[in-house]
Amino acid sequence: DQQVKQNSPSLSVQEGRISILNCDYTNSMFDYFLWYKKYPAEGPTFLISISSIKDKNEDGRFTVFLNKSAKHLSLHIVPSQPGDSAVYFCAASGAGSSNTGKLIFGQGTTLQVKP
Amino acid sequence: DTAVSQTPKYLVTQMGNDKSIKCEQNLGHDTMYWYKQDSKKFLKIMFSYNNKELIINETVPNRFSPKSPDKAHLNLHINSLELGDSAVYFCASSQDPGGFAGELFFGEGSRLTVL
Numbered sequence: 001d002q003q004v005k006q007n008s009p010s011l012s013v014q015e016g017r018i019s020i021l022n023c024d025y026t027n028s029m030f031d032y033f034l035w036y037k038k039y040p041a042e043g044p045t046f047l048i049s050i051s052s053i054k055d056k057n058e059d060g061r062f063t064v065f066l067n068k069s070a071k072h073l074s075l076h077i078v079p080s081q082p083g084d085s086a087v088y089f090c091a092a093s094g095a096g097s098s099n100t101g102k103l104i105f106g107q108g109t110t111l112q113v114k115p
Numbered sequence: 116d117t118a119v120s121q122t123p124k125y126l127v128t129q130m131g132n133d134k135s136i137k138c139e140q141n142l143g144h145d146t147m148y149w150y151k152q153d154s155k156k157f158l159k160i161m162f163s164y165n166n167k168e169l170i171i172n173e174t175v176p177n178r179f180s181p182k183s184p185d186k187a188h189l190n191l192h193i194n195s196l197e198l199g200d201s202a203v204y205f206c207a208s209s210q211d212p213g214g215f216a217g218e219l220f221f222g223e224g225s226r227l228t229v230l
Contacts, residue, residue: 002157034218041223041224042223042224043119043205043207043221043222043223043224044158044205044219044221045220045221046218046219046220049218087156089158091158102160102163102171103158103160103219105150105157105158105159106157107155107156107157108156
């Protein structure tokens with residue numbers, strides 16, 4: 001039972017254009033959503049997060065949108081740069097002390113930004 | 116100066132052997148984790164420790180035993196290795212999980228191959 005899903009395994013975008021990475025979840029109890037970025041042979045690194053009480057969070061070129069009614073979030077990268085080429089993981093954390101510190105990850109989307 | 120470091124990065128071994136992966140963090144964080152990335156690329160939590168105390172223990176076979184000698188170290192010992200244990204294992208750390216917003220700092224991963 002995969003509670004966080006990234007249905008697009010890969011995405012290719014031209015440099016300077018917008019990249020949109022999507023993520024769907026099933027558990028309405030999640031209270032934080034996060035995006036991590038991973039380069040080959042490295043560990044994932046935190047990119048941006050959003051609380052479930054918000055619908056948008058922006059940090060420079062990166063914006064995360066949350067649609068709770070659709071249980072969907074997306075990461076927008078504008079403008080995309082070749083250095084953004086990486087695997088992007090969507091993750092969610094649950095409410096309650098029993099879930100504290102437990103992130104549920106999607107399976108990742110590989111973004112390729114072409115020069 | 117690596118924040119979260121794991122050793123070894125690569126490990127090839129035979130079925131039935133016992134092996135350990137070590138993890139150390141120099142961020143002063145109270146909480147450490149082990150995640151497993153399987154062949155389908157999902158990152159799944161295995162264990163977390165807060166200040167040497169086990170707080171999350173997912174449904175992991177008893178052959179896996181985490182050990183935290185102090186809050187800067189979390190080692191993973193695996194007994195009687197099986198083919199299905201082949202995966203990349205990531206160590207991570209975070210600040211105290213109270214009010215957890217999900218930012219984990221990951222190590223580079225340890226790729227375990229069981230033959």
